[in-house]
Amino acid sequence: MKEITKDLYQFSMFIPPLDFTIHQYLLAKEPAILFAAGTARQARAILPELKEILGSRPLKYVFVSHMESDEAGGVFVLQQAYPNLIVLASPLTARELPGYGYTGKILPQKGGAVLKDGGLQLQFIDYPSEVHLQNGLLCYEKNSGILYSADLFLRFGNGVGKTMEADWQEEVKAIPAERVPETQARAVLQHDLLEIQPKFVAVGHGFCLDLR
Ligand SMILES: [Fe+2]
Ligand SMILES: [Fe+2]
Numbered sequence: 001m002k003e004i005t006k007d008l009y010q011f012s013m014f015i016p017p018l019d020f021t022i023h024q025y026l027l028a029k030e031p032a033i034l035f036a037a038g039t040a041r042q043a044r045a046i047l048p049e050l051k052e053i054l055g056s057r058p059l060k061y062v063f064v065s066h067m068e069s070d071e072a073g074g075v076f077v078l079q080q081a082y083p084n085l086i087v088l089a090s091p092l093t094a095r096e097l098p099g100y101g102y103t104g105k106i107l108p109q110k111g112g113a114v115l116k117d118g119g120l121q122l123q124f125i126d127y128p129s130e131v132h133l134q135n136g137l138l139c140y141e142k143n144s145g146i147l148y149s150a151d152l153f154l155r156f157g158n159g160v161g162k163t164m165e166a167d168w169q170e171e172v173k174a175i176p177a178e179r180v181p182e183t184q185a186r187a188v189l190q191h192d193l194l195e196i197q198p199k200f201v202a203v204g205h206g207f208c209l210d211l212r
Contacts, residue, residue, distance in 0.1 A: 002160075002161040004161065004163060004202070005146070005163075005208075005210075007027060007144065008025055008027050008028075008202060009025065009026040009053055010023055010025055010160075010202070011024045011026070011038070011042070012024075012160040012161070013042060014158050014159075014160050018156075019156045019157060020156060020205060021157070021158060021159040021205055021206060022039075022070050023036070023159070023204055023205065024036040024042065025148060026054075027144065027146065028053055029119040029120055029141075029143075030118050030119050031057075031058075031060035031061065031118050031119075032054055032057060032058070032059050033059075033060065033061040033062070033088075033120060034059055034063070035062075035063045035065075035148035036064070036070065036071050036148070036204060037064060037071060037073060037074035037075045038070060038074040039069050039073040039074055040076065041073075041074075042070075042073075042074055043077035043078050044074070044077050047078075050081075051081075058084060059082045060082075060084070060086060060117075061085070061087075061088055062075060062086075063087075063088045063139045064087055064093055064097075065127065065136050065137055065148070065150035065151075066093060066127070066129040066131075066135070066136035066137070067092070067096045067097075067131070068129075068131060070204065071150065071204070072089075072097065072100070075087055075097065076100070076101060079102065079104040083104070084104075085104050085105065086104070086105045086106070086107055087102070087104065087107070088107055088109050088115070088124075088137075089108060089137065090109065090110070090135045091110065092134065092135035093108075093135070093136075109124040110124065110126070111124055111127075111192070112125075112126075120141060120143070121141065121142040122139055122141055122142075123139070123140045123141075124137045124138070124139060124140075125137065125138040125140060125189075125192050125196075126188070126189070126192065127150065128186075128189065129150060129151060130151060133181065133182070133185075136150065138150060140196050144199070144200075145198050145199030145200060146198065146200050146202055147196070147198040147200070147202065148202045148204075149201050149202065149203050149204065151204055152175060152179060152203075153175075153201060153203050153206065153209060154179070154203065154204070154205040154206055155206030155207050156206065157206060159206040159207040163200075163207065163208040163209070163210045164208070164209060165209075165210050165211075166201075166209040166211060167211070168194075168198065168211045169194065171201075171209060172194055173190065175189070175190060197211075198211055199212050200212070
């Protein structure tokens with residue numbers, strides 16, 4: 001675990017045979033939000049660290065970008081530790097989670113929606129994401145300028161605790177067809193992303209982007 005930028009704690013797993021890193025992030029504001037539940041195993045592993053950072057404060061939100069094990073797998077584990085947890089996810093993910101036995105609260109979000117709660121101002125952006133390249137979301141916390149980008153801006157390599165300087169316009173323009181193959185959907189996503197000006201991109205895989 002590392003505080004990779006102010007109030008943002010990164011939890012990581014590096015998989016050497018794949019040269020691949022999986023990250024989750026706790027934004028320890030009031031209220032607190034976790035970006036990506038992680039797999040059930042990862043969620044179990046980070047619980048003691050979450051408790052250490054948050055103390056007696058609860059984890060209020062977990063953002064689930066899309067229905068894939070690294071994003072959603074650990075919601076059940078987190079719900080056991082934080083029974084009042086609220087999952088923020090797209091309507092498609094919201095429909096699928098109960099099928100996996102999740103019984104906690106879900107607040108479905110659509111692209112363009114903004115949720116304000118205490119120190120958080122969360123803006124949701126539509127994201128055609130794996131596995132089926134539809135109905136995923138990205139989450140931008142406007143007060144801190146932190147964007148959680150899930151599988152976008154994915155890079156291979158050991159990205160544990162590492163940040164690289166980057167240019168936002170160039171990163172957005174370089175989103176490859178392998179991430180979002182449908183031309184029109186990619187153009188819409190790129191347009192939506194250029195409407196915001198994040199200071200820091202917390203990536204699901206690889207190296208965080210410092211845009212300051
Ligand atoms: Fe994914
Ligand atoms: Fe992922």
